[in-house]
Amino acid sequence: MTETTAEELPEKVPPRFDTRAMTPYFFILPAVLVMAGGLLYPVIDAVYLSFFDWKIGTPFSKAEHVGLDNYWRMLGDPDVWESIWVTFRFGFWTISIEMVLGVALALMLEKPIRGASIFRTIFILPLMVSPVVVGLVWRYLFDARVGWINFYLAQWFGIEPQVWLGDADLAFFAIVFTDIWQWTPFIFIIVIAGLQALPSEVLEASRIDGANWWQQIFLVKLPMIRSILVIALLMRLIDVFRALEVMYIMTGGGPGRATELMSLHIYNRAFDAQLLGYASAISVLLIVIVFTLSLGILVISNPMKDKADV
Amino acid sequence: MAGVMLREVTKAYGPVVVIPKLDLTIKEGEFVVIVGPSGCGKSTTLRMIAGLETVSGGSIYIAGKEVTHAAPKARDIAMVFQSYALYPHMNVAGNMSFALRLAGTPKAEVEERVRRAAEMLELIPYLDRKPKDLSGGQRQRVAMGRSIVRDAYCFLFDEPLSNLDAKLRATMRTELAVLHKRLERTMVYVTHDQIEAMTMADRIVIMEKGVIQQVGTPREVYTAPANLFVAGFIGSPSMNFLEGEIADEAGVLRVRGAGFDLPVPGRMKERVSAARNRDVTVGLRPEHFSANDSGGVLAPIQLQVDVAEYIGSSQFLAAVVGQQHVTASVDVGPDAEPLRSGDYYFDADRIYLFDRASGQAL
Numbered sequence: 001m002t003e004t005t006a007e008e009l010p011e012k013v014p015p016r017f018d019t020r021a022m023t024p025y026f027f028i029l030p031a032v033l034v035m036a037g038g039l040l041y042p043v044i045d046a047v048y049l050s051f052f053d054w055k056i057g058t059p060f061s062k063a064e065h066v067g068l069d070n071y072w073r074m075l076g077d078p079d080v081w082e083s084i085w086v087t088f089r090f091g092f093w094t095i096s097i098e099m100v101l102g103v104a105l106a107l108m109l110e111k112p113i114r115g116a117s118i119f120r121t122i123f124i125l126p127l128m129v130s131p132v133v134v135g136l137v138w139r140y141l142f143d144a145r146v147g148w149i150n151f152y153l154a155q156w157f158g159i160e161p162q163v164w165l166g167d168a169d170l171a172f173f174a175i176v177f178t179d180i181w182q183w184t185p186f187i188f189i190i191v192i193a194g195l196q197a198l199p200s201e202v203l204e205a206s207r208i209d210g211a212n213w214w215q216q217i218f219l220v221k222l223p224m225i226r227s228i229l230v231i232a233l234l235m236r237l238i239d240v241f242r243a244l245e246v247m248y249i250m251t252g253g254g255p256g257r258a259t260e261l262m263s264l265h266i267y268n269r270a271f272d273a274q275l276l277g278y279a280s281a282i283s284v285l286l287i288v289i290v291f292t293l294s295l296g297i298l299v300i301s302n303p304m305k306d307k308a309d310v
Numbered sequence: 311m312a313g314v315m316l317r318e319v320t321k322a323y324g325p326v327v328v329i330p331k332l333d334l335t336i337k338e339g340e341f342v343v344i345v346g347p348s349g350c351g352k353s354t355t356l357r358m359i360a361g362l363e364t365v366s367g368g369s370i371y372i373a374g375k376e377v378t379h380a381a382p383k384a385r386d387i388a389m390v391f392q393s394y395a396l397y398p399h400m401n402v403a404g405n406m407s408f409a410l411r412l413a414g415t416p417k418a419e420v421e422e423r424v425r426r427a428a429e430m431l432e433l434i435p436y437l438d439r440k441p442k443d444l445s446g447g448q449r450q451r452v453a454m455g456r457s458i459v460r461d462a463y464c465f466l467f468d469e470p471l472s473n474l475d476a477k478l479r480a481t482m483r484t485e486l487a488v489l490h491k492r493l494e495r496t497m498v499y500v501t502h503d504q505i506e507a508m509t510m511a512d513r514i515v516i517m518e519k520g521v522i523q524q525v526g527t528p529r530e531v532y533t534a535p536a537n538l539f540v541a542g543f544i545g546s547p548s549m550n551f552l553e554g555e556i557a558d559e560a561g562v563l564r565v566r567g568a569g570f571d572l573p574v575p576g577r578m579k580e581r582v583s584a585a586r587n588r589d590v591t592v593g594l595r596p597e598h599f600s601a602n603d604s605g606g607v608l609a610p611i612q613l614q615v616d617v618a619e620y621i622g623s624s625q626f627l628a629a630v631v632g633q634q635h636v637t638a639s640v641d642v643g644p645d646a647e648p649l650r651s652g653d654y655y656f657d658a659d660r661i662y663l664f665d666r667a668s669g670q671a672l
Binding site: 199201202204205206207208209210211215219220223224226 | 360361362381382383387388389391392393395396397398399408409412413456460
């Protein structure tokens with residue numbers, strides 16, 4: 001081959017329009033459009049509405065611009081604070097029990113033993129049921145007069161019939177129980193996927209290093225799926241602030257406000273009390289709370305920190 | 311008896327027997343490399359020694375104790391995996407000290423042993439790093455360090471170098487050999503790479519289809535392969551096999567075939583004359599071809615050269631003898647012109663003869 005010198009290189013034609021620099025932006029454009037249309041618009045609209053006093057049914061042109069009034073009112077509204085408190089209590093009990101149960105079940109059914117796949121399928125059935133149906137089913141199961149729960153409690157344990165959905169504590173227990181029933185499978189399925197994706201050689205290495213069953217779980221397996229656990233936790237946390245249908249159907253938020261989670265409270269304010277602007281202001285608070293909590297969890301746990309690239 | 315012993319060890323998955331009755335004795339302090347093509351059962355054998363794979367029959371002894379069904383941690387072994395199998399959530403020090411911490415070793419001693427191993431492997435600057443922040447070679451070192459720290463009786467290696475690039479692999483090979491000298495521990499090393507086996511092993515175990523084909527020092531398996539499989543597996547480029555027959559020319563034995571006629575070395579005479587009327591396979595190592603006969607002791611052989619590959623000081627010839635393809639590695643120095651068809655020579659003292667039906671060496 002002959003030597004190629006710089007002079008012999010073909011002349012470079014400058015591009016009329018350098019598309020290469022633009023290419024990456026074209027690729028993310030659809031995602032940006034969906035985000036903007038589907039996610040940002042409602043948020044911005046909620047923020048905008050929160051500055052108005054607008055009754056449902058009246059034209060928006062009649063709505064009165066009230067500045068920050070809705071926010072001032074919200075800060076002094078004990079009902080709002082109570083719904084936040086109920087939401088946190090609900091979130092604490094449901095998420096902690098779901099995480100523990102889901103992880104435990106996943107660890108038990110992780111091995112490809114005979115029959116495990118049948119159990120796995122049965123466990124995830126509740127996930128496939130629409131929340132409205134879940135609410136209806138459990139409302140009847142918890143029903144004081146015709147519900148199976150009272151029936152079997154009496155039949156098996158001789159326990160007096162309880163007015164499950166009519167007592168503040170019992171109703172709260174009922175919605176926590178129902179949520180655990182429906183959402184434990186979600187943790188289960190995510191965790192089992194994570195466990196099964198763990199590289200077998202690392203687990204074998206830990207056996208050779210002398211780890212027993214417990215040590216393998218707590219020192220190797222769970223730390224290795226930490227990012228998955230954090231993501232599952234985040235998704236459940238966000239779900240708790242969105243939870244609406246089950247409580248709406250089972251208790252309507254009652255008795256009193258015992259089971260009125262934040263989203264249900266917002267719904268009631270918007271469509272029962274017809275205070276759309278005020279409800280929007282509470283929604284903005286909800287967004288702020290969810291955002292802060294999520295960010296906090298992400299900062300504390302940094303799920304990507306230990307992501308090995310092997 | 312100390313060392314590692316396998317007695318009539320078998321492994322079956324249901325009705326499929328992957329390892330029928332395997333016997334192997336590894337002396338204490340010995341570096342044994344088990345080598346073979348993929349699926350030959352070498353990794354399964356190693357994993358049975360480690361206790362990661364159940365044993366279907368027979369027994370395994372480590373350091374004189376029967377451990378056939380013992381848990382891995384009860385066997386006093388350390389293991390290095392092909393993927394390194396580091397704990398991604400622990401830093402280098404954490405990875406290396408994990409076993410000691412599990413065993414409840416005092417903290418000061420753990421630190422001391424980790425530091426010593428890290429020094430030996432030049433890992434001191436990386437003790438705080440996570441595996442993802444290390445290069446492949448460094449991860450490999452951490453995996454080694456993790457096993458060194460244990461001070462186990464026996465070290466097991468499952469293709470530890472196959473994920474490294476060629477240059478690093480050569481370096482690590484040397485380091486491993488040095489490590490073995492320093493630690494004086496029994497080491498069992500599995501690989502499919504015969505170069506690794508040849509360079510590091512005290513003894514090589516060659517396996518195929520779950521059966522040990524030959525056990526011997528690198529020199530033994532190269533100079534006296536037990537059968538066609540070993541002959542073809544050991545050596546690079548691999549040995550050429552030509553079909554031929556033994557002829558007796560007035561008391562002088564020759565092996566002949568299409569395009570070649572070579573004298574049988576005197577030392578083989580007795581064994582070969584017994585096989586006089588059987589079909590034989592002749593094994594010619596590529597490196598025993600030469601372009602000229604300086605001493606006048608070599609046997610001439612005609613090569614019809616298809617391609618001559620320039621390697622540097624030698625050339626690889628893809629050639630034809632009679633109608634059979636052969637590879638020859640001819641040492642002609644770096645300045646030689648590409649070699650052409652014509653007369654070449656073969657060191658007839660180094661031919662190998664195999665019974666064609668059984669594949670066994672004559």
